[in-house]
Amino acid sequence: MSQQIAFIGAGNMAGAILKGLIQQGHPAQQVHVSDLDEPKLNALAAEFTGLNTYTDNAACIANADVVVLAVKPQLMAAVCEPLLAAQPSLANKLIVSVAAGIKVARLREMLGNAQRVVRTMPNTPCLIGQGMTGLYADEQVSETDRNAAQTLMQAVGKTAWVESEAGLNHVIAASGSAPAYFFMFMDAMQKSVEAMGLDAVSARQFVQQAAIGSSQLAASQMDKSFTELTAQVTSKGGTTAEAVATFKDGDLAGLVDQALRNCVARAEQMEKQF
Ligand SMILES: NC(=O)C1=CN([C@@H]2O[C@H](COP(=O)(O)OP(=O)(O)OC[C@H]3O[C@@H](n4cnc5c(N)ncnc54)[C@H](O)[C@@H]3O)[C@@H](O)[C@H]2O)C=CC1
Numbered sequence: 248m249s250q251q252i253a254f255i256g257a258g259n260m261a262g263a264i265l266k267g268l269i270q271q272g273h274p275a276q277q278v279h280v281s282d283l284d285e286p287k288l289n290a291l292a293a294e295f296t297g298l299n300t301y302t303d304n305a306a307c308i309a310n311a312d313v314v315v316l317a318v319k320p321q322l323m324a325a326v327c328e329p330l331l332a333a334q335p336s337l338a339n340k341l342i343v344s345v346a347a348g349i350k351v352a353r354l355r356e357m358l359g360n361a362q363r364v365v366r367t368m369p370n371t372p373c374l375i376g377q378g379m380t381g382l383y384a385d386e387q388v389s390e391t392d393r394n395a396a397q398t399l400m401q402a403v404g405k406t407a408w409v410e411s412e413a414g415l416n417h418v419i420a421a422s423g424s425a426p427a428y429f430f431m432f433m434d435a436m437q438k439s440v441e442a443m444g445l446d447a448v449s450a451r452q453f454v455q456q457a458a459i460g461s462s463q464l465a466a467s468q469m470d471k472s473f474t475e476l477t478a479q480v481t482s483k484g485g486t487t488a489e490a491v492a493t494f495k496d497g498d499l500a501g502l503v504d505q506a507l508r509n510c511v512a513r514a515e516q517m518e519k520q521f
């Protein structure tokens with residue numbers, strides 16, 4: 248029988264994971280989700296017949312085997328306190344956090360020294376089963392629990408473990424936050440060609456399919472580096488060379504490096520803050 252899985256918070260991330268899970272065949276009747284936002288819960292309940300919704304977090308986790316903590320990091324402590332008050336021992340539950348910037352030790356502190364804690368860093372492509380999730384657990388977490396957390400996230404995409412907790416912050420920069428970078432890049436491209444005269448629908452279609460095709464091509468040619476794949480497109484004296492040179496002149500790589508370092512720095516700051 249499938250596990251009872253409870254989500255605390257029904258936002259972007261929980262919504263993405265629970266949709267993926269149910270679309271993969273996990274019975275909606277065995278998925279529980281709580282939020283303060285009733286219209287959000289009602290929309291999910293209308294989409295997934297049988298889904299259990301709650302405005303009381305403690306009720307949501309009462310019979311859960313797995314609890315996915317999916318609220319904003321700054322709310323995590325306030326959300327965990329009543330959970331612990333209602334269920335002083337969380338030993339019978341595997342806790343999976345998707346929150347950025349809250350370390351395992353801090354989560355344990357919030358949850359009365361709950362041992363079974365796995366930290367994950369998914370991304371929004373989980374919504375369509377194309378997610379990438381980094382996972383981290385320390386030596387106190389059993390193989391069974393590691394496997395359960397990984398299986399949960401595999402329902403919505405690919406997964407990979409990181410060996411150190413600091414590595415999870417690099418996963419945030421490389422993957423958790425990354426959809427935003429790609430969307431920004433695509434948006435800038437769309438706006439540029441629209442400004443030059445391509446209609447909006449075509450601009451979106453060409454940019455989007457170029458992005459999909461490029462990432463699938465890269466995935467199909469793992470023996471080639473991104474630099475080599477760039478060279479494949481770039482004819483000497485041709486059009487791409489002009490665009491590539493413009494990016495180099497503007498130090499695109501330096502800007503990207505700075506953005507990712509700032510992303511990690513914010514995660515480290517959050518680890519101290521929350
Ligand atoms: N959005 C993303 O791309 C990613 C987000 N994350 C992490 O996922 C977590 C959630 O982020 P999002 O889903 O983007 O945020 P969100 O704002 O979309 O969702 C959070 C939900 O929590 C609800 N909430 C607020 N207070 C609550 C309470 N006391 N009890 C129950 N629910 C409550 C809100 O109403 C909201 O629906 C964060 O910790 C974030 O670091 C991780 C990876 C990617």
Ligand SMILES: O=C(O)[C@@H]1CCC=N1
Nearest residue numbers: 346347419423424425
């Ligand atoms: O922006 C954030 O803090 C979260 C973590 C990764 C994506 N969204």
